[in-house]
Each structure stands twice: as structure tokens, then as C-alpha cells.
Amino acid sequence: MTSTQTTLGPGSHVFLVDGSSFVFRAYFQSIRQDAKYNYRTDRLPTGAVRLFCAKLLQFVRDGAAGVKPTHLVIIFDKSENSFRKEIYPDYKAHRPDPPEDLVPQFPLMRAAVRAFGLTPIEQDRYEADDLIATYARHAREKGADVTIISADKDLMQLIGEGVSMYDPASGEQGKFGARAERFIGEKEVEEYFGVPPSKVVDVQALAGDSTDNVPGAKGIGIKTAAQLIKEYGDLDTLLARAGEIKQAKRRECLTDPESVKLILTSKKLVELVRDVDVETPLEDLTLHEPDAKKLVAFLLAMEFTTITRRVAEAYGVEASEIEPDPDFLGPAGWRGRNGEVKERAAEPAAPATPAPAAAQPADTPASLAGARAKEALASPIDRSKYETVQSVERLDHWIADAMDLGVVAFDTETTSLDAMSCELVGLSLALGPDRACYIPLGHRSPGANDLFGGADLLAGQIPLQEALARLEPMLENPSVLKIAHNMKYDLQVLARYGVTVAPIEDTMLISYALDTGRNNHGLDELALKHLGHKNIAFGEVCGTGKNFIGFARVALDKATEYAAEDADVSLRLWRVLKPRLPAESMTTVYETLERPMVATLAAMERRGVAIDRNILSRLSGEFAQAMARLEADIYEAAGERFNLGSPKQLGDILFGKMGLPGAKKTATGAWSTSASVLDELAEGGNGFAALILEWRQLAKLKSTYTDALPGFVNPQTHRVHTSYALAATTTGRLSSSEPNLQNIPVRNEMGRKIRTAFVAEPGRVLISADYSQIELRLLAHVADIPQLKKAFAEGIDIHAMTASEMFGVPVKDMPSEIRRRAKAINFGIIYGISAFGLANQLGIPREEAGAYIKKYFERFPGIRDYMDSTRKAVRENGVVTTIFGRKCHFPRIASSNASERAFFERAAINAPIQGAAADIIRRAMVRMDAALIKEGLAAQMLLQVHDELVFEAPAAEAQATIDLVKRIMIDAPHPAVQLSVPLQVDARAAANWDEAH
Numbered sequence: 001m002t003s004t005q006t007t008l009g010p011g012s013h014v015f016l017v018d019g020s021s022f023v024f025r026a027y028f029q030s031i032r033q034d035a036k037y038n039y040r041t042d043r044l045p046t047g048a049v050r051l052f053c054a055k056l057l058q059f060v061r062d063g064a065a066g067v068k069p070t071h072l073v074i075i076f077d078k079s080e081n082s083f084r085k086e087i088y089p090d091y092k093a094h095r096p097d098p099p100e101d102l103v104p105q106f107p108l109m110r111a112a113v114r115a116f117g118l119t120p121i122e123q124d125r126y127e128a129d130d131l132i133a134t135y136a137r138h139a140r141e142k143g144a145d146v147t148i149i150s151a152d153k154d155l156m157q158l159i160g161e162g163v164s165m166y167d168p169a170s171g172e173q174g175k176f177g178a179r180a181e182r183f184i185g186e187k188e189v190e191e192y193f194g195v196p197p198s199k200v201v202d203v204q205a206l207a208g209d210s211t212d213n214v215p216g217a218k219g220i221g222i223k224t225a226a227q228l229i230k231e232y233g234d235l236d237t238l239l240a241r242a243g244e245i246k247q248a249k250r251r252e253c254l255t256d257p258e259s260v261k262l263i264l265t266s267k268k269l270v271e272l273v274r275d276v277d278v279e280t281p282l283e284d285l286t287l288h289e290p291d292a293k294k295l296v297a298f299l300l301a302m303e304f305t306t307i308t309r310r311v312a313e314a315y316g317v318e319a320s321e322i323e324p325d326p327d328f329l330g331p332a333g334w335r336g337r338n339g340e341v342k343e344r345a346a347e348p349a350a351p352a353t354p355a356p357a358a359a360q361p362a363d364t365p366a367s368l369a370g371a372r373a374k375e376a377l378a379s380p381i382d383r384s385k386y387e388t389v390q391s392v393e394r395l396d397h398w399i400a401d402a403m404d405l406g407v408v409a410f411d412t413e414t415t416s417l418d419a420m421s422c423e424l425v426g427l428s429l430a431l432g433p434d435r436a437c438y439i440p441l442g443h444r445s446p447g448a449n450d451l452f453g454g455a456d457l458l459a460g461q462i463p464l465q466e467a468l469a470r471l472e473p474m475l476e477n478p479s480v481l482k483i484a485h486n487m488k489y490d491l492q493v494l495a496r497y498g499v500t501v502a503p504i505e506d507t508m509l510i511s512y513a514l515d516t517g518r519n520n521h522g523l524d525e526l527a528l529k530h531l532g533h534k535n536i537a538f539g540e541v542c543g544t545g546k547n548f549i550g551f552a553r554v555a556l557d558k559a560t561e562y563a564a565e566d567a568d569v570s571l572r573l574w575r576v577l578k579p580r581l582p583a584e585s586m587t588t589v590y591e592t593l594e595r596p597m598v599a600t601l602a603a604m605e606r607r608g609v610a611i612d613r614n615i616l617s618r619l620s621g622e623f624a625q626a627m628a629r630l631e632a633d634i635y636e637a638a639g640e641r642f643n644l645g646s647p648k649q650l651g652d653i654l655f656g657k658m659g660l661p662g663a664k665k666t667a668t669g670a671w672s673t674s675a676s677v678l679d680e681l682a683e684g685g686n687g688f689a690a691l692i693l694e695w696r697q698l699a700k701l702k703s704t705y706t707d708a709l710p711g712f713v714n715p716q717t718h719r720v721h722t723s724y725a726l727a728a729t730t731t732g733r734l735s736s737s738e739p740n741l742q743n744i745p746v747r748n749e750m751g752r753k754i755r756t757a758f759v760a761e762p763g764r765v766l767i768s769a770d771y772s773q774i775e776l777r778l779l780a781h782v783a784d785i786p787q788l789k790k791a792f793a794e795g796i797d798i799h800a801m802t803a804s805e806m807f808g809v810p811v812k813d814m815p816s817e818i819r820r821r822a823k824a825i826n827f828g829i830i831y832g833i834s835a836f837g838l839a840n841q842l843g844i845p846r847e848e849a850g851a852y853i854k855k856y857f858e859r860f861p862g863i864r865d866y867m868d869s870t871r872k873a874v875r876e877n878g879v880v881t882t883i884f885g886r887k888c889h890f891p892r893i894a895s896s897n898a899s900e901r902a903f904f905e906r907a908a909i910n911a912p913i914q915g916a917a918a919d920i921i922r923r924a925m926v927r928m929d930a931a932l933i934k935e936g937l938a939a940q941m942l943l944q945v946h947d948e949l950v951f952e953a954p955a956a957e958a959q960a961t962i963d964l965v966k967r968i969m970i971d972a973p974h975p976a977v978q979l980s981v982p983l984q985v986d987a988r989a990a991a992n993w994d995e996a997h
Helices: 019-030 047-062 083-087 103-115 128-141 153-158 186-193 197-207 222-232 235-240 248-255 257-270 292-302 305-315 370-378 392-405 464-476 487-495 507-515 523-531 538-542 556-577 587-607 613-638 647-657 675-683 687-706 749-755 774-783 786-794 798-807 816-830 835-842 846-859 861-877 898-934 955-970
Strands: 013-018 071-075 145-149 163-167 182-184 407-414 424-432 435-440 481-484 504-506 723-725 735-737 764-771 879-881 887-889 940-945 948-954 985-990
Touching: 013 019, 013 128, 019 047, 019 071, 019 103, 019 128, 047 071, 047 103, 047 292, 047 305, 071 128, 083 257, 103 292, 128 145, 128 153, 153 163, 153 186, 153 197, 186 197, 197 222, 197 235, 197 257, 222 235, 235 257, 248 257, 292 305, 392 407, 392 424, 392 435, 392 464, 407 487, 407 556, 424 464, 424 556, 435 556, 481 487, 481 556, 487 504, 487 587, 504 507, 504 587, 507 523, 507 556, 507 587, 523 556, 538 556, 587 723, 587 898, 587 940, 613 687, 613 749, 647 687, 675 687, 687 749, 764 898, 764 955, 774 786, 774 816, 774 861, 774 898, 786 798, 798 816, 798 846, 816 835, 816 846, 816 898, 835 846, 846 861, 861 879, 861 898, 879 898, 887 898, 898 940, 898 948, 898 955, 948 955, 955 985
Parallel strands: 013 071, 013 145, 145 163, 407 481, 481 504
Antiparallel strands: 163 182, 407 424, 424 435, 723 735, 764 948, 764 985, 879 887, 940 948
16 A cells, blocks of 8 residues: 555544554464464464564555554564663563563564564663654644554553554453454543543552552552542642541551652653654654565565465565565574674564674674684683682782783673662673683672661672772773773762773774664674674573562672673673774774763763752742643633643633634544644634643643752762763764753743753852854855855854845845744754745745745755765765764665655765764863863863753853863864864853853
8 A cells, every 4th residue: 555645744644553562462362373383494483473464464555444544653662671660670570571482573573564664663761652652642743643553551541632542353352352453542441440541640650550560559459549530630639638538548558658659650650751752753654555575575584475475466466486585584584694683672682593703794894803803703602711709819810910911801780770879799800701700899698688788798708998999000000901881881880989990992882983873782782793692681690570689689600600791792892893993994983082982971970960959849839830820811711610631621612612713623523632733723813722832831841840850869969960872873962861961941931941950059150162053064064055154254144144045135134034934944954854844843835835945955056966965875885974984874774665765864964964063072072171170270061962061160260161161162173174164162151051051
């Protein structure tokens, strides 16, 4: 089936398929069938993949229940380590491991999705349900209808106007009886939970969920929870008035502080995130007809006889004339011809048979260069050779050997992943293949309590301080190279114990410099890819769920195998990957843009930033009061009180009672009240719709920022310490988490107020230094646009100049509306903005927006030439390069899926620009601390937010600091890279971040 509608909007129907749920359902359905259909001739399990493909074919060809989608999104869980684990470590912890014969089928499911011409969607830190919630919200904002393909009750909170669920036929019994295909709407949700979808989260928070290990309230099930929510209206009101409850046990449960804390934690666990910054826009997931030959080739390789015949007949191809896809043929069909795992499982990594050394990918010959690389690959890992170091004499022996060799790999083991609060449990060293040891320092007896203390320490361990005193000279010795994977974490931990590690090598960053975009850079994945070795999983030694014991309670023999292996693998990877840097001309990128950032970011993270809780509390109060005033105004305008969170009630007011224009009905027959509908009404001058939009915005700011940020304050430092990821993007941009301080809203007055809570200590100021229009300047340089370069050189208003070029209006006295249009095009063109997107942004017809874009390219033909040449180069080579030599790989650029291919082409066009901007600010950051010290300034760099750096400095040194920071940032490009446009940095000092920006 070919989609007749590619634009997302009214009339579109989006199918959001819970792929992770389908994987397991297909598996358990397959094992009830004849076993001979569940394995390929080489005994590769394929039964779940077969049923998965059959269902995909149904969706692509026929849709479901008479509805054909215009957009089809298959969404998977990327890993079990979602952000919810950070909120509640036991979340989903007691779930059993997947069946052994299902694990090899995980990557095949994703391969099947691609074979159908679709894009498998998954994202770090978020579950599939969060991505479904986000895409559903986005679709509704565009006026599209949504069908969620799943039977997962957790998704029922999303049901409402234009959003329904469809539970495909599967044969098993469920809440609604035998699961024949059926749609689930608001009525069915209320039958299940006893409340409408808008109250489902409150009921789940009380009732908990034993499947996902959500604690809830002890002794309260769904029925009781529903009764309580109905009686009190919502969870917050219930908890506030819990003392009024007559039943003693319920009252005690709902007033006990610890119980309430668990309930509120449960709410965070069950409430789906609806604003994930998704990596693939919904507009790019239009359903298109698959490449029939490619699909048949995959199905033939899987030996799916029946479905192969159906596909061949449906698309008019001869299966007998098509060769099976060689990348999926046996003897281990899901491995490539050279032994490379083509599609890795995102659910627990597939237990692939280790690839022999000779079976390394042919496209990386440098990975076998040199004797050290050959040594790393030649010998399989033998954990029985690892040593547990339990005496000072043996420790001294290992340290002496490390000093003699001049190279040592190491790794730290700790009580948690929070480098600012964890305790050191042990440290491992590796000096050669299988020549590794583990030094236990803080292991406790199995029955130890949760408080870390010497009384519980196991015997036979070197005292922590004595061991560190002996290790410190070696770890700080400039003649001994220290190697680790994700070194920033280890630096943070050891710095808290007074140990400064240098010089360093980081295998994660070497891999990132070499293979950005080709694969992820975790230790386990790289071990499998480059060494053919499967590392011991953390859960194997520490347990999971109720059996989780923490690394401090792991038996020393098991701890040694696990910890020493990490150091051994890191050393082997270094020997494999390091020779590739010069061979692939990536040494400069690694040594100037990657490795120096480790110490720079570690220092920034340790410093943290101060926040004023009183300001956040006051803002929460202001937001609450503003929301209350808005509610009063809304009720007065409506002539009645109603539930502002109910789209149905709001729709009845807007289009039933008020009879406003622009009414749209959803598939369920309810009025649409999506953001796009309200925006149209507000832009048309309707004050009531404007009030609703303002209320929604305030509610978002309050819950996401002012209420949440105080929870991130470290109790020891009393500051917020974000964590920066160095190897998370294709372009070299940093990302921030826990909390994400790169995403503080600044586009509206209420949002900017949140930045006022980020403050300087007494006697100090915050300084914000921001590159001005750096990506436009780099576009002018890279694409060689004379008009833009001239304007930047002369300091002319670039947006006014662009407007003058396009519309023939003099720069002097330029009308603000004309300048605004030019500004939207200037910034949008870098990201491949479409006529549809520009029309939405400017509120103009699409034809007019298309004419603007056409005229822009006519006036600046060099930009079109740059885009065309970049598109051609990436199609041919699969890679683009920044002016500093960073390579951004796009292995899926040749996808047969037009939408996926177009997405990667847009990303490839933007990558040299965004990547160069990221490289420039990295170069500035790695020089900054030394420059400040040299000038005798006490300022400290605290934050990086894309093109902005934030410092804290003594007030008396503010101007001197600004002058130095601007000079370093402007001079950041390498002397060999002569930019044809000047860089400009705007910097200010103030008591808080907002005033400094």
C-alpha cells in the first residue's frame, strides 16, 4: 500500500505500534504452535519473527479493523535502564530474563521492520510507552487521529479525543475476555480502572503494579483506588485530606510519610512522558510501499515460506528470481558475512557466538594493525587467570609492574552510578591480556546493613586509605599512561578521594572519534564487536529485583571476574582501536576534541551550580496562583466550572456551548482541543482559547521545572551537579542529564524566570558567554555565501540583510514582520525546514512559504549548491566531515525507505555546520581553565548549553573574566582552520543566570 497522504494533519491516521509488547506476544504465541515452524534449518529461533512479520504485513497492507494508517511507527524499548530506574532502582527489577530462544530474535525484529521499509524507533533512557505518548501528543497537535496498537494497560492514560487503542487478536485471555481484535476507548478504560483516562495515573499510583514492581500504597488495589479518586477528585486532594478517611488502615497508609513518599514515587513511575525530544520526527514516518524485492530477500533468508508467497503475490514479484539476503543467511543467519553482528539486540544483548579474530569487519583494516592489536585479538579471555589482591605486598607488586610497563588499564567499582555520592568498593588493574587483578576495598558481609561502615567490612581487604596512598603515585605519575572506558566517571570518583589521574586514554572516546554514527560505544558492545567476547553482565553478579545485593556484597571471586574483565577488555580495546586513529586520520580529532574534554567536564560536574530553592518555591507558588487566576477567568468566560484537564469537557464548552468556529471531530466523535486547534482559535482573536493555552503552559512549567529541580540538589555540596555525555550525538554536541540543564525554557517570560533560580554564591556573579549566530556564520563560511560573509564582516543585522536581499526592502527602517520572516528562514534553512514547517511557524499559507524558500535559494545559490554537494557526497560515502576533521557517519543513508533516507540527508546537511559549532566550543572549553589560572582569575566554568558557557566568578573580577572568556572563545578555531567570517561572543555578568543571559 502506498500512502496517499504524506503531510501530517487533519485526515491523517497514525498507528503507534508497541513493538516491545509484540515481540513477547509473538513469541508466546509461537511456542504454542508446531515447533518445526519456530526454527530455521540451522536451528536459529525464528518463530516470533515469523508472526511479527505476518502482523506487520497486515498493518502495511490492510491497516487494522478497517482503518488504514497514513503513518506507521514501530516502537521498541532500547534498554531496561530507563530514567525510572534512577527514580526507583527496583523498578521492573524482578522481571525474569527473556527466554533463551527469544533473545537472538530481538535484533531480527528490527531487521524485519527495516525490510518492510519502516524505521524501528527506540531511544535511550525512555521506554517505548514514553515515545508512544510523545508521538500521540504530537499527532493530536497536528490534528491527526491516533490508534495505539497494544494491550498494555499503562497506555490507557493516553486515550481521549482522537486517541484510541487497538488490541489485536492473539488468543490469550485478558481483562476484556478472550482477546479478539477490538478498539479500546474511554468506556473500556473506565470499565477496567473505574475512572476515566485522565485519572488512570492517580489510580495506578495508589494501586501500584506488581508486574513492574511499582510499590503503590500497601493494601490498596485498583477498585479501592478508583473509589478514593472518585470521592476526592484526584491524588493530591486525596493525600491532602487523607486524615478525614474513616477506615483506620487506609487513613494510616495515606498519612504515613514513608507511604506517601512511595505513592508519589509511584506516580512518577507510571506517568508517561509526553515531551520526549524524539530523534525521528513523526512527519518522517509516513507509510510508504516497501521495496518488495528487498522484503522478499529478507523473508527468504528467514525461510518464511507462506509469508514470502503472500508478499510476492501482493507486490507482483517472482520470489524464485530473488536471492536470499546474504546478511541474514546461516550458519548463524543473523550475523553478517564477515561475522559482524548486523543488528544488535536492544533488549538484553543477544548471546552471539564469539566471532574469531579473522572475522572482523573488512571495512576497518586498521583495527588489526600492529602487534599489540593482534595480541589483543589473538587470545580468548580467560577469567581464571585474574588475581584477587588482598595484601599490601601483592598490591605493591602490581603497582611496580605498572610503573615498569608505563601502561595500565583500570576501572573503579562503586556503590552507585552517582559519581558525586557513591562509595568506592574496589579497583581493578590490567597490564596485558588476562593479566589483570581486582583490589577489593569496601566489600561487606552478605548480611550487612545498608549503611556503609567498617564494622561490616569483609576480612582480607587492604584498608581503603592505605591502598589509595600506594596507588596514588602510580595513578598520578606522568610517565604511566592510564586507560579506562568512560574515564570521566572514574576521574570523578577518585577525585573525591584526593587522587588526580593523568595522563589518560579513554576507549569509549576513541571509538566515538572513529565510529560516530556507526554503533554505540558501551564497553559490552565494543567487546562483542571488536573482540568477539561477551562480557559478564552486571546482573549476573549483583542480581536483579528482590535479589539485587549491590556490588559491595558480591563474593570476592565473582567480583574479581567481573571487575578485572572490565580492565582487561579496556586494555585490549585500546590496542585494537588506537592504531586506527592515525590510519584513519582521526588522531587530531581524538587528541584535541575528545580526550581533553574528559578532565574539563569532570571538573565542571564536580563544581555544580547553586540554585535558590526559595525562588523555585516562590515561582511554584506564582505559577499556582497564576493558574488559579486563569482558572477563575476561564470559568467565568465559560459560565460554569469544568475539569480543565478533560479534553471532552473543554470541547463541549468551546464548540458545543460557545459554538466557536473551527470545530473538528475526532474518530471517537469528541471535539478536538489539541494545541493546534487552540492556537488557531487564539490567533483568530479568541481570548478563551488563549487562556486555556496559557494555563496549560504554566502547568507544564510548574510540574517539570519549579517543582522538580530542588530534588536534584546534592545534600553534601548543596549544589546541582548535572552529568554531561561526551559520546551521545553524531555531531559532537554534548548532552546533559540528571537534570538536563541544556533544556531550561527561555522562550517566554515565565520560562525565563526559572533561570533566575540559578544563582551565584555571595560575593560572586554568574557570567554567560554565548556565541552569536555561530551556525549561520559557519554556514556562510562552509557554503561560501558572499552576501552573508560580507554582512557578518561589517556587523550588519544578518536577518535585516537577508530580508533586504529577498524582498527588496531597505535595511534601514526594516519592518519587524519582514525581518521576522527572514530570521525564520535563516535559522530554519540549516535544519532543512519545509514549506509546511515554515508556514506553520509564520502563520502563512504553504504556497507563500514555499515561494519564500524558493526565492531564498535564488538569492543565495551557494546554499543550494552546498546542500546538493553534501547530499551527493553522503550518498556516495556515507559520511560527512566537519572543518576540524570530525567524521559523522550515516550508515542508513542508502535506506530504501524514502522518509528515512530524507531524514538522514537533512541530518547530513546540518552535521558539518552543527558539528563545527560543537568542535569550536569544545576547543574553547579545553583551553579555558588553564587560561583563567594563567591570568590569576578565580572564575570557574560551570555549565555548557550548546553555544553558551556559564561561569561563576568573584564580582570584582567580572569584567576581566568576560574579556578573557570572549578572547578564548573567539580564538578557539585551530590556526589551520581560517574562518572567512568573524566569530562574535556576547557576555554579561549578573547575580543569576537569566540576568546574565
